[in-house]
Amino acid sequence: MGGLTTLGVACGPVAPTSTASAAPPKRPDPFRLGVASGDPRPDGMVLWTRLAPRPLAEDGLGGMGRAPVEVRWQLASDARFRHIVRQGTATARPSGGFAVHVEPSGLEPGREYFYRFRAQGHLSPTGRTRTAPARGALTPMTFAAASCSHYEHGYFTAYRRMAAQDPDLVLHLGDYLYEYAPGSYSGTNGVVRRHTEGKCQTLTDYRRRHAQYKSDPDLRAAHAAAPWAVIWDDHELEDNWTGSTPGSKVPGFSARKKAAMRAYYENMPLRASSRPSGTKLQLFRGLSWGALASFHLLDTRQYRTDQPCDDWMRTGCDSRTDPSHRVLGARQLKWLESGLRASGARWDVLAQQIFLARRDYALGPAVEVGMDSWDGYAAERDRLFDAVLRSGARNPVVLTGDVHTAYASDLLRDFDDPASARVGVELVATSIASDGDGYRDRSVNAVLLQENPHFALMDQRRGYIIGRLTSESLTADFHTLEYVSRRGAPARRTARFVVPDGARSLAR
Known part of the structure; x- marks a missing residue:
């Protein structure tokens, strides 16, 4: 299944930098619990993920700390995300266990769709979902x-x-x-x-x-x-x-x-x-x-x-x-x-x-x-x-x-x-x-x-x-x-x- 490419972000040339000013190390992958969808209707469904770079962290928050995190999501009609039909952002908060529930609507009935999330420089696995028939x-x-x-x-x-x-x-x-x-x-x-x-x-x-x-x-x-x-x-x-x-x-x-x-x-x-x-x-x-x-x-x-x-x-x-x-x-x-x-x-x-x-x-x-x-x-x-x-x-x-x-x-x-x-x-x-x-x-x-x-x-x-x-x-x-x-x-x-x-x- 496709969808492991990055979200499109326009970038220009990057100037050389010294070691002292190098970017900090990339954070660990927060999508270790995967993605899910559910409760399909003719015009939409629920899209889910939960951020947890350390799933079994002792505080139950998956190693996410205490700060809210913005999560971007995309829904496409194809597995390569060439035709994105819905996208947006959601906030994963510690009070909700850093879970995200998104409910896109206005979709076509009886259709297959693909979805993914991005947070902290990482892209989630791609999920396949569908709407119910008309x-x-x-x-x-x-x-x-x-x-x-x-x-x-x-x-x-x-x-x-x-x-x-x-x-x-x-x-x-x-x-x-x-x-x-x-x-x-x-x-x-x-x-x-x-x-x-x-x-x-x-x-x-x-x-x-x-x-x-x-x-x-x-x-x-x-x-x-x-x-x-x-x-x-x-x-x-x-x-x-x-x-x-x-x-x-x-x-x-x-x-x-x-x-x-x-x-x-x-x-x-x-x-x-x-x-x-x-x-x-x-x-x-x-x-x-x-x-x-x-x-x-x-x-x-x-x-x-x-x-x-x-x-x-x-x-x-x-x-x-x-x-x-x-x-x-x-x-x-x-x-x-x-x-x-x-x-x-x-x-x-x-x-x-x-x-x-x-x-x-x-x-x-x-x-x-x-x-x-x-x-x-x-x-x-x-x-x-x-x-x-x-x-x-x-x-x-x-x-x-x-x-x-x-x-x-x-x-x-x-x-x-x-x-x-x-x-x-x-x-x-x-x-x-x-x-x-x-x-x-x-x-x-x-x-x-x-x-x-x-x-x-x-x-x-x-x-x-x-x-x-x-x-x-x-x-x-x-x-x-x-x-x-x-x-x-x-x-x-x-x-x-x-x-x-x-x-x-x-x-x-």
């Missing part, structure tokens, strides 16, 4: 879905393989990073590389952890390849938190929440409308892709009541059917149903975090389910399914992360009745690296597939989903890597499912 367009698209990238459990090769598929949009479904202290949570192959010291608790901790993750070249390559639409899960703050309930017994949850939200915004290509205020972060939002698709990004952490039965997987947890227990909360559910009704798109894609279909681990009549999933909130799931059915959405598709295993499933209005109404389909992206190399236990999978006949796939290896949407069908390809404990694993397609327009069910 309203009414049924332009085919390719999206990628990914989740769960634990730095200590393996290398992020899957991100690079995903980027090589040239997606138009990447949907990241949460657990972009993990807050754990070094070595406190080992994957199937142990600790491959080490986290920064300590469990994340302060703004500095979260900033440094984000910087450590973006120091990975494969993650940077994936960000530079396409615009992303991001939504968080729990580990961007701490394991299993919900609403105002911490996931640990460590005091100071409100302060941790505020710090994690601020660092998340600083390090993601989010619009200013998602800038956090205290302990509130507006993340649920919609993106339109012409008349082909509407993407509804959901937040299943911030408005959720605490998990029933102490978060454990179990049988006989009566409170999991309590109608007062919420996942989305009333306001977000109302927003979603309204968005589905107004969409008119051929495909409505719900991007969310926790497992939606029933996942019963007990053979026979007993039901054993996990509480940190929609199974722990059965009444709220019923409300969601009813809202989807009432909305008249033509082709509902749910994208899910969290569980470090790939699944493909039909969503039934009543999972005890195979003949009940089809609500849509759920595609669950396995992890990028979390839990290490993974495995595929065919005997265990066969039992679970028997107990859950709505499942069509279960695969515990690492990887991602590539979805291709047309006006006639959704094709979902599951790509897996055999290992992440060392670099360079190839990715191969190990499963494919097709959902024809109007079917609301996987073609098997």
Whole structure:
């Protein structure tokens, strides 16, 4: 990809100088965290970078000091920047972690663009992005879905393989990073590389952890390849938190929440409308892709009541059917149903975090389910399914992360009745690296597939989903890597499912 030339600056002859008056040494490269773009619209998108010549500097400011820095940006219609369509300056400030969020507008719909930044005598890598198609367009698209990238459990090769598929949009479904202290949570192959010291608790901790993750070249390559639409899960703050309930017994949850939200915004290509205020972060939002698709990004952490039965997987947890227990909360559910009704798109894609279909681990009549999933909130799931059915959405598709295993499933209005109404389909992206190399236990999978006949796939290896949407069908390809404990694993397609327009069910 082009774009490594300097920004055009007219210069005349330079007179010889003495050693004493020579220019000071060039500052170190501040673009070591790369570039990113996100939340595309028909007339624009977000462009992002964060200055950090020393990404893991102990103060969390990447070695930038305390003075604001002017950053120049350019957006072009070609990779060599011969045709610049927008440019300007932005100020990177220490109060914002030296992050820059630019929102160019007035662009042409359905177009590919290239962007870059310049600061302190250095030019950033070039990123590729695009605008969404015009309203009414049924332009085919390719999206990628990914989740769960634990730095200590393996290398992020899957991100690079995903980027090589040239997606138009990447949907990241949460657990972009993990807050754990070094070595406190080992994957199937142990600790491959080490986290920064300590469990994340302060703004500095979260900033440094984000910087450590973006120091990975494969993650940077994936960000530079396409615009992303991001939504968080729990580990961007701490394991299993919900609403105002911490996931640990460590005091100071409100302060941790505020710090994690601020660092998340600083390090993601989010619009200013998602800038956090205290302990509130507006993340649920919609993106339109012409008349082909509407993407509804959901937040299943911030408005959720605490998990029933102490978060454990179990049988006989009566409170999991309590109608007062919420996942989305009333306001977000109302927003979603309204968005589905107004969409008119051929495909409505719900991007969310926790497992939606029933996942019963007990053979026979007993039901054993996990509480940190929609199974722990059965009444709220019923409300969601009813809202989807009432909305008249033509082709509902749910994208899910969290569980470090790939699944493909039909969503039934009543999972005890195979003949009940089809609500849509759920595609669950396995992890990028979390839990290490993974495995595929065919005997265990066969039992679970028997107990859950709505499942069509279960695969515990690492990887991602590539979805291709047309006006006639959704094709979902599951790509897996055999290992992440060392670099360079190839990715191969190990499963494919097709959902024809109007079917609301996987073609098997």
